[in-house]
Amino acid sequence: MKKRIYLDYSATTPIKKEVLDEMMPYFSELYGNPSSIYSFGREAKKALDFARDRIAKAIGATSKEIFFTGGGSEADNWAIKGIAYANRQKGNHIITTKTEHHAVLHVCQYLEKNGFEVTYLDVDEYGIIDLNQLREAITDKTILITIMFVNNEIGTIQPIKEIGKVAKERGIYFHTDAVQALGNVSIDVKELGVDLMNFSSHKIYGPKGVGAIYIKKGVKLHPLIHGGAQERKRRAGTENVSAIVGFGKAVELAVENLDGHIAHLNKLRDKLIKGIQENIDYVKLNGHPTERHPGNVHVCFEFIEGESLLLSLDMVGIAGSSGSACTSGSLDPSHVLMAIGLTHEIAHGSLRLTVGDFTTEEDIDYVIENLKVIVDRLRQMSPLYERVKGGQ
Numbered sequence: 031m032k033k034r035i036y037l038d039y040s041a042t043t044p045i046k047k048e049v050l051d052e053m054m055p056y057f058s059e060l061y062g063n064p065s066s067i068y069s070f071g072r073e074a075k076k077a078l079d080f081a082r083d084r085i086a087k088a089i090g091a092t093s094k095e096i097f098f099t100g101g102g103s104e105a106d107n108w109a110i111k112g113i114a115y116a117n118r119q120k121g122n123h124i125i126t127t128k129t130e131h132h133a134v135l136h137v138c139q140y141l142e143k144n145g146f147e148v149t150y151l152d153v154d155e156y157g158i159i160d161l162n163q164l165r166e167a168i169t170d171k172t173i174l175i176t177i178m179f180v181n182n183e184i185g186t187i188q189p190i191k192e193i194g195k196v197a198k199e200r201g202i203y204f205h206t207d208a209v210q211a212l213g214n215v216s217i218d219v220k221e222l223g224v225d226l227m228n229f230s231s232h233k234i235y236g237p238k239g240v241g242a243i244y245i246k247k248g249v250k251l252h253p254l255i256h257g258g259a260q261e262r263k264r265r266a267g268t269e270n271v272s273a274i275v276g277f278g279k280a281v282e283l284a285v286e287n288l289d290g291h292i293a294h295l296n297k298l299r300d301k302l303i304k305g306i307q308e309n310i311d312y313v314k315l316n317g318h319p320t321e322r323h324p325g326n327v328h329v330c331f332e333f334i335e336g337e338s339l340l341l342s343l344d345m346v347g348i349a350g351s352s353g354s355a356c357t358s359g360s361l362d363p364s365h366v367l368m369a370i371g372l373t374h375e376i377a378h379g380s381l382r383l384t385v386g387d388f389t390t391e392e393d394i395d396y397v398i399e400n401l402k403v404i405v406d407r408l409r410q411m412s413p414l415y416e417r418v419k420g421g422q
């Protein structure tokens with residue numbers, strides 16, 4: 031079979047065997063509805079509670095503060111719309127950043143059409159917000175600060191604890207999208223001072239279509255999904271029991287070997303960065319040099335078009351992702367790359383490679399070797415590159 035190397039762990043991850051093993055019985059013999067009072071239901075309910083305990087423990091919360099959702103995006107929607115509508119009488123102002131995931135940005139844009147005002151904070155060249163700018167953006171109408179923990183494109187980690195302090199001083203709710211943080215940085219909700227934090231299972235070797243949100247005790251927010259009394263009347267719909275069971279196991283695995291996982295990723299990431307820098311010229315590394323996701327490599331190759339690069343990589347079996355949004359039908363480069371101040375030309379040559387638990391050193395060697403050849407070939411077709419090289 032043709033060699034295939036997956037370097038897109040920030041897009042999704044394979045389910046680990048231990049996770050799948052725990053899920054299996056809940057597709058067949060343990061099929062009860064957790065809301066039913068007879069034994070079939072009680073078994074399912076017990077499985078939900080167990081998963082909830084595991085997640086709570088992993089982030090320093092209590093079980094009653096964890097609610098399951100149909101994924102990370104739903105949880106982002108719930109946190110932001112839920113706080114916005116529950117606190118409408120207090121104010122209509124929300125603060126976020128220009129580099130959020132679309133599950134946050136598009137919710138904010140939707141709220142702007144519905145009577146809310148949103149401040150989109152700038153970030154510096156590494157993708158980090160300015161705490162003074164945050165303080166200055168707060169008004170007496172501000173009800174929510176929503177700033178992501180770890181950026182999904184360039185891997186930058188925001189100063190969450192400091193943001194939590196600012197929010198607390200001013201009595202404003204603080205939500206953070208921690209989808210890329212869970213399993214990659216250590217998380218303690220109490221220490222970080224957040225009120226709402228959300229997660230997604232499929233980014234941490236669990237099944238797709240399930241996520242969770244931490245809602246600090248006492249925080250009032252409207253439901254997003256109305257209906258039955260599931261999740262203590264806060265999120266309707268029969269729970270996806272097997273997926274929640276798998277998610278619980280995935281979270282447990284993610285935190286029990288956090289240091290080992292981070293060390294593995296860092297080693298491969300650094301090898302990949304070094305290999306790229308030593309073998310390819312006109313390349314720029316994006317994101318923060320130290321405050322970054324342990325497995326994220328984000329680079330821009332000058333004189334190259336990101337989409338052609340991705341297609342060429344795919345032909346040799348390498349799966350990566352591009353920062354330019356051509357795949358989604360738009361020619362505009364990623365909003366994150368614009369926010370860190372890249373020009374359109376540079377941003378168009380971007381490539382995100384994210385390593386994970388199943389990545390090996392041989393994978394990285396193969397990628398470096400092929401990347402060099404592909405970049406050289408694509409640049410041969412660039413008149414600008416030829417001119418720049420000729421002028422040297």
Ligand SMILES: *Cc1c(COP(=O)(O)O)cnc(C)c1O
Pocket residue numbers: 040041100101102103104106131133178180181182207209210230231232233239240241
């Ligand atoms: C993947 C991702 C999401 C969306 O999660 P889904 O479970 O795919 O809906 C939200 N935020 C960030 C930062 C992500 O990386």
